[in-house]
Amino acid sequence: MSVYRTGDPLDRRHFLTAAALRGATVIGTGALGTGVIGATALGAVDADAAFAAPIRPLDPAVAESAFAEGRITAINDDVLEVAGSYGDHSRIRVTGATSVWKARATTAADIETGDGLYARGLPLPDGTLAADAVWVNIVNLHATIRGIEKTRLHLAHGHHEIVGNLMAETTNAAYGTASPTADLSRLAIGQSAQVLGAWRPSDGSVDLVRVAVPPGAGRRR
Amino acid sequence: MSALIRDLAPLVLAGVLGPAGAGKLFGRGTARQAPRTALARLLRDGGRAARALRALGAVELLLAAALLAAPVTPLPGAGAALLGAGFLGYLGYARTAAPGSSCGCTARPDAPLTWRAFVRAAAVLAGGIAAALAQQPWWTAVARRPAAGPCLVLGVAVALTALSADPERHWRMPLRRLRLRITGHPLAATGARASVPVAATVTAVPVAATVELLERSRAWQSVSRVVRSALLDHWDDGGWRILQFAGVYGGGPAARPVLVLFAVDAAASLDTVREPAVRVSVIDADSGTPVLATV
Numbered sequence: 075m076s077v078y079r080t081g082d083p084l085d086r087r088h089f090l091t092a093a094a095l096r097g098a099t100v101i102g103t104g105a106l107g108t109g110v111i112g113a114t115a116l117g118a119v120d121a122d123a124a125f126a127a128p129i130r131p132l133d134p135a136v137a138e139s140a141f142a143e144g145r146i147t148a149i150n151d152d153v154l155e156v157a158g159s160y161g162d163h164s165r166i167r168v169t170g171a172t173s174v175w176k177a178r179a180t181t182a183a184d185i186e187t188g189d190g191l192y193a194r195g196l197p198l199p200d201g202t203l204a205a206d207a208v209w210v211n212i213v214n215l216h217a218t219i220r221g222i223e224k225t226r227l228h229l230a231h232g233h234h235e236i237v238g239n240l241m242a243e244t245t246n247a248a249y250g251t252a253s254p255t256a257d258l259s260r261l262a263i264g265q266s267a268q269v270l271g272a273w274r275p276s277d278g279s280v281d282l283v284r285v286a287v288p289p290g291a292g293r294r295r
Numbered sequence: 296m297s298a299l300i301r302d303l304a305p306l307v308l309a310g311v312l313g314p315a316g317a318g319k320l321f322g323r324g325t326a327r328q329a330p331r332t333a334l335a336r337l338l339r340d341g342g343r344a345a346r347a348l349r350a351l352g353a354v355e356l357l358l359a360a361a362l363l364a365a366p367v368t369p370l371p372g373a374g375a376a377l378l379g380a381g382f383l384g385y386l387g388y389a390r391t392a393a394p395g396s397s398c399g400c401t402a403r404p405d406a407p408l409t410w411r412a413f414v415r416a417a418a419v420l421a422g423g424i425a426a427a428l429a430q431q432p433w434w435t436a437v438a439r440r441p442a443a444g445p446c447l448v449l450g451v452a453v454a455l456t457a458l459s460a461d462p463e464r465h466w467r468m469p470l471r472r473l474r475l476r477i478t479g480h481p482l483a484a485t486g487a488r489a490s491v492p493v494a495a496t497v498t499a500v501p502v503a504a505t506v507e508l509l510e511r512s513r514a515w516q517s518v519s520r521v522v523r524s525a526l527l528d529h530w531d532d533g534g535w536r537i538l539q540f541a542g543v544y545g546g547g548p549a550a551r552p553v554l555v556l557f558a559v560d561a562a563a564s565l566d567t568v569r570e571p572a573v574r575v576s577v578i579d580a581d582s583g584t585p586v587l588a589t590v
Contacts, residue, residue: 089583090539091532094556096585097576100514103569171541171552171580173524178502206541207525221471224481240482246501253565254503259486263472284503 142166142203143192149185153202156191165202166193176210177272177281178244185210188275211273213280219265227261227282229269237279238271245282250289261285299443302436304425305366307451308375311419313359319352333389354378362426369427376423382416411458418455502529504564505536509557511565514573518542521577522555536561544577544586552580 144158154166168174168182172195176184185191185208192212195205217236221228227238246254247261261267267287271280319325325348330341338344358378361371437444475481506526509515524541531537535558544553558574577586 087528087530087532087537090554090556091530091535091537091558093578093583093585094537094558094576095535095574097556097558097574099572099574100512100517101570101572102513103511103571171524171527173527173541175525179526179528206523209525220468222475222481244501246503253507254501255564255566256499256501257486258482259480259484261482263468263475 139194139206140197140203141192141194144190146185146187146189146191149187152182154185154191154193156193164193166191166195166208167198167202167204168208169204172205173207174210175208175212177241177283182208190273190275211275212270213273214268214270217267217269219261219263219267219285222261222263226279227285229267229280237277238269238282238285239274239279241281241283246284248284248286250287254284258285261287298430299436299440299447301425302366302429302431303433303444303447304422305362305372305429306433306437307448307455308372308419308422308426309359309362310448310452311422311455312355312362312375312378316352316355316357316359319348320356321352325349325352333385333392336392337385337388366426366429366432372423372425372427372429374423375426376420379416379418379420379423382419383413386412386416415455415458418458500536500562500564502526502536504566505529505538505559505561508563508565508568508571509538509559509573512571512573514557514571514575518555518575518577521553527554531561534561535559541580542577544579551586553577553586554580 142156142158142164144156144162144164146154147157148155152168154168156164156166158164168185172182174180174182174185176189189210190212192209193203193205194207195203198204215231215236217229217231217238219227220230220235225240227240229236229238240258243256245258246256247258248254249260265287267285269280269282270284270286271282273280326345329335329345329348332344332348334347335341335344338347355378358371358374361368362375365371521542521544522540523543526538527541528539529537538557538559540555540557542553542555543550545551554577556576556578559571560568563571578584579586
């Protein structure tokens with residue numbers, strides 16, 4: 075059986091859970107200071123990594139990865155046609171082994187024409203980029219919280235007013251240096267925040283993933 | 296009523312033009328702000344735009360003084376109407392030539408071009424025409440109608456404040472703060488949920504916190520060479536959170552696609568655990584069999 079995201083998801087997850095729990099237990103934190111936290115041989119893999127340049131691998135067995143960004147103009151089976159911001163064009167191949175981020179870990183089925191993306195992967199001889207990771211509509215911006223409602227935040231980014239949609243189970247807040255929490259009750263109007271989320275091309279709003287508030291920043295102005 | 300509006304127009308218009316003119320003429324921000332205005336685009340020079348803005352400020356102040364002192368003379372009103380017409384033309388130009396720039400209309404540092412700017416300019420034009428038609432000085436009009444006069448001036452002042460370039464900061468944010476104080480924080484429930492897990496299936500720790508913990512773990516470092524993708528999938532099962540990544544095991548022709556699976560305590564985060572215990576497994580992507588060996 076293939077263990078990628080095909081077939082009955084419950085069966086697949088059941089199988090993979092058993093496999094994961096059979097694995098060796100490794101205790102402890104990594105040797106910090108020796109490299110980028112969370113890095114693989116090709117660079118970091120969390121959502122922030124979408125904006126980071128790929129690392130040149132030190133291991134000669136690992137091929138150097140490439141990077142592409144732009145708007146999706148067409149989707150032909152597993153190949154995304156992407157018009158880059160600087161007039162360039164790339165073709166990105168998405169496989170079962172490609173991670174797809176669109177506000178959360180999802181599948182290629184969620185990718186739509188008109189979406190923006192950042193992709194990292196290996197250039198193939200046919201000119202396509204075999205994507206290891208794709209981040210769809212990802213935005214990371216500095217904003218001020220201007221309003222708080224049950225289902226959304228009103229944010230100001232420069233002159234632009236942005237509606238940030240709160241997503242149950244997904245939206246989290248990071249207060250100062252503490253780790254992300256589902257507790258959004260400490261967000262306050264007037265706070266400045268670094269916002270990571272997925273832009274919705276249909277209405278220009280942003281599905282909020284992480285609202286990071288610096289310690290005690292802009293609490294009352 | 297229309298006669299009252301006509302007679303009070305010089306007073307209201309002076310109240311609008313005076314502060315705006317003083318801000319442009321004496322404001323420290325004018326030189327800093329000028330290069331960002333559409334005027335700088337029109338004059339092709341930030342310094343020239345600053346001088347033009349200051350000159351405009353002086354004209355506005357003079358007009359305001361004339362409107363206050365000689366309200367029945369048609370000249371100041373006509374001048375203000377001309378100014379309003381000029382503003383409208385300039386805004387129309389700025390809208391097409393430099394839509395993202397500041398208009399430099401009021402004394403504010405950043406007043407982006409919105410419909411409010413157009414309404415303000417149209418109000419100056421209309422106010423100018425009304426002032427030019429004034430039949431008696433505003434002080435006489437107020438003295439004759441001691442109730443209606445001040446009420447009208449107050450109403451217009453409120454309307455003009457609402458049209459000011461940055462209403463958000465001035466009244467919408469304090470209002471929203473006040474509402475939150477009265478009704479309570481709309482997201483207070485998320486705080487309660489985060490501190491007390493409701494059921495075994497609902498964990499308080501977001502996936503982002505688990506990933507953060509994982510990425511700083513020794514387990515991650517032991518297999519990071521193999522991992523190629525970002526987080527492919529994740530789910531909770533029996534108190535564990537399973538995180539799935541895709542990777543490549545081995546090099547050259549022997550390289551084969553693998554899945555890298557981590558099992559982490561679903562309730563753990565960097566805030567609660569110093570030495571995370573993480574189970575790691577690498578399995579063949581096609582067969583599902585474990586790939587054993589040191590990685």
